[in-house]
Amino acid sequence: MKVHFHGTAAFEGIPSLFCHCETCKQAKVLGGKNIRTRTSVLIDEVLKIDFPADTLHHSIRDSVDMDKVRDLLFTHSHSDHLYPEDLLIRALGYAQFNEEEELHLYGHDLPIKHCSQLLATERHRFQFHNLKPFETVQTQTATITPLLANHDSKETCLLYYIEKDGKKIFYGHDSGWFPEQTWTWLKGKKLDLAILECTTGNAPHCEVHMNVEDTLKTREWLVENHVMQAEGRIVVTHFSHNAHLLHEDLVHIFEPNGITVAFDGMQLDI
Numbered sequence: 001m002k003v004h005f006h007g008t009a010a011f012e013g014i015p016s017l018f019c020h021c022e023t024c025k026q027a028k029v030l031g032g033k034n035i036r037t038r039t040s041v042l043i044d045e046v047l048k049i050d051f052p053a054d055t056l057h058h059s060i061r062d063s064v065d066m067d068k069v070r071d072l073l074f075t076h077s078h079s080d081h082l083y084p085e086d087l088l089i090r091a092l093g094y095a096q097f098n099e100e101e102e103l104h105l106y107g108h109d110l111p112i113k114h115c116s117q118l119l120a121t122e123r124h125r126f127q128f129h130n131l132k133p134f135e136t137v138q139t140q141t142a143t144i145t146p147l148l149a150n151h152d153s154k155e156t157c158l159l160y161y162i163e164k165d166g167k168k169i170f171y172g173h174d175s176g177w178f179p180e181q182t183w184t185w186l187k188g189k190k191l192d193l194a195i196l197e198c199t200t201g202n203a204p205h206c207e208v209h210m211n212v213e214d215t216l217k218t219r220e221w222l223v224e225n226h227v228m229q230a231e232g233r234i235v236v237t238h239f240s241h242n243a244h245l246l247h248e249d250l251v252h253i254f255e256p257n258g259i260t261v262a263f264d265g266m267q268l269d270i
């Protein structure tokens with residue numbers, strides 16, 4: 001299975017629009033893995049998680065054929081994860097297809113409401129699926145179970161457990177320390193890949209995102225509870241410039257703990 005990290009930054013990107021902090025200045029000078037766009041992951045070219053405004057940039061940068069994507073999963077409606085206006089580019093009169101197939105969209109109430117309102121006249125090109133936490137669904141490309149995140153009290157934010165071609169992935173952000181129901185659900189699972197966040201770096205613990213300590217504690221929990229397969233990998237992503245950690249700093253923190261630091265364009269074979 002191929003897991004392609006399209007973007008690895010939190011909301012503001014790195015270097016961030018309008019920002020003159022030292023991290024943004026250094027990222028501009030150093031370039032390479034220090035340049036981060038808003039988060040999204042593509043699995044086997046057909047299953048995509050989240051749809052930020054940087055998707056056009058991702059498709060050009062990495063030569064991605066977005067029309068191969070059959071299933072699009074939304075974690076929540078924050079604009080670094082969902083920019084529904086760009087789905088209109090797939091509408092009649094904007095995109096030309098060889099074979100017209102529906103793109104299936106999956107998420108909780110708010111993202112699906114935004115998309116179905118915006119794409120109301122394009123129902124022949126999209127199908128909408130309203131998910132409920134902990135209810136497993138068979139999509140066109142995988143079996144998915146939405147889990148509860150701890151991220152925004154104004155909406156139900158989801159994490160995903162994805163089973164595809166015998167592999168099992170946990171997509172674990174955006175979230176602070178997970179709700180008890182999610183920890184309980186994960187017990188007894190065997191993951192090939194866990195994708196975690198570390199938005200806030202060395203900042204003190206906060207409720208809605210993870211800092212370094214929370215990410216390391218999550219890894220510890222996954223390992224101690226034997227939730228990771230022997231060859232299973234843990235990857236960390238979704239970094240804010242306000243964490244003031246360059247790629248090299250993150251590698252220094254996480255790699256000795258067996259965690260891979262994602263960068264834009266990174267591809268894993270699992």
Ligand SMILES: [Zn+2]
Pocket residue numbers: 010011078080081174238
């Ligand atoms: Zn985010």
Ligand SMILES: [Zn+2]
Pocket residue numbers: 016019020021022023024025241242
């Ligand atoms: Zn900055």
Ligand SMILES: [Zn+2]
Pocket residue numbers: 076078151174
């Ligand atoms: Zn968010």
